[in-house]
Amino acid sequence: MNLHLSKKLKITFSFILCLCMVFPAVAQNFDTASNTTSERSRNNFLPTSAVAQFAGSIGLVSLGAGWDYGKDDKWATELLIGFVPKYNTDRNKITITLRQVYTPWSISLSHKSTYHPLRTGTYLSTTVGKQFWFSAPEKYPEKYYTFSTKLRMNIFIGQDFALKLNSKKLPLDRIRIYYDIHTSDLYLISGATNRYLKATDYLSVALGLKFNFK
């Protein structure tokens, strides 16, 4: 029991630590938005973007911070907090998601707009609440439930469209609008093991906006 609890605590603690690191960083980044790129690169643990998303199996709406890196910002690591309304259940739910995005190609449409024909990657999401567990509680016989109701492994493929802003007032360099087609481990297991379910049953769409800071 103690062992199980300490494992849980560790995971919860590391998430809280991540959050504590990110949120002051986001705030700070807005304060120092007038900094030049070279100044910012010295503080490269600061997020370089903010994300707002609709759906995606991580909530009705999710908000988060992103770290973009690599040539043409081909890579991004994002941390999102999602809100799930209670709908027909007793409680609202909160999710925490860590996402890795890869955007290999960019096609310039005009001097202001860029089209990224592929964005893909994976995200791990966890739901807060004691009705969800990482591994089955000890009251169950061994290997009774071999999956986690708390931790979902998701994959996605999508596209985005980026618009460069020339605003002097906003601390934003560009806005991206994206969509992702995504699924998760449990949906794939459900979908792949029979003929009855079709891809549209277990693939879903997420829509989002990404704001890249100056």
Place this chain on the structure above:
Amino acid sequence: MRLISNFLFIILGSIILQACDAFDIHPYSGKIDGQKNINITNIKKIEDRYANRDTIRYAFISDSQRWYDELDDFVKSVNQRDDIDFIIHGGDVTDFGLIKEFVWQRDILEKLDQPYVVLLGNHDCLANGEEIYAQIFGKPNFSFIAGKTKFLCLNTNALEADYSNPIPDFSFIKNERDTSQEKFDKTVVVMHAAPFSEQFNNNVAEVFQYSIREYPNLLYCNNGHGHQYKTEDLFQDDIIYYETPNIGKRQYITFTITKDNFSHELTSF
């Protein structure tokens, strides 16, 4: 350039339009579209249609989690029979307690020509599954009368709950014994997990058996959970527990209850 952005716009637009309900908020969101309160609606149909029958016949299936093809084939197969009055599902429509699983299985079962009821299985309790089950099907303990037989459908998934939630619920069992007494003279008890399985509260197994034997003319019990076809006299008291195979085995049990007898038959499809 213009062409590409138009092309992108069309692709994006058509994907979103096609996928109007393809936004997945959360695997355990609790957002249920479509038919709800199914047990309540179907119990009314069963009680109205078969009130004056001496003989009733039903199909008993269970544990259909992730066996979508087999459940769909069962529905097609049983719809071709004209001698089945209703269908009882012994629980476990989901494997992971996901909303989508509940809805997928419900949509297959909704194609049944005859009324059906679904019990709560242990897998259906996972995450907020019990809340979803309650919305789509109804209460975890329920009963109905078909012909002159009362079907007492009980939640026996004690391992999924804590002590704040009595499982099995003896006050429900007692109350139901006294309800509509004039309408039934025989009883069948249906549950997901049978006594002595790891789900059952085995501390009260004997008390449970005693309490259901207080019912008028207890014929037998039905259970699922074990995924095997079994006929066992669990308490050595001539009350047989009939366990139906999981639907993945492409089998179900047909029960026929007549005025003073009953029979069962393992049916393959």
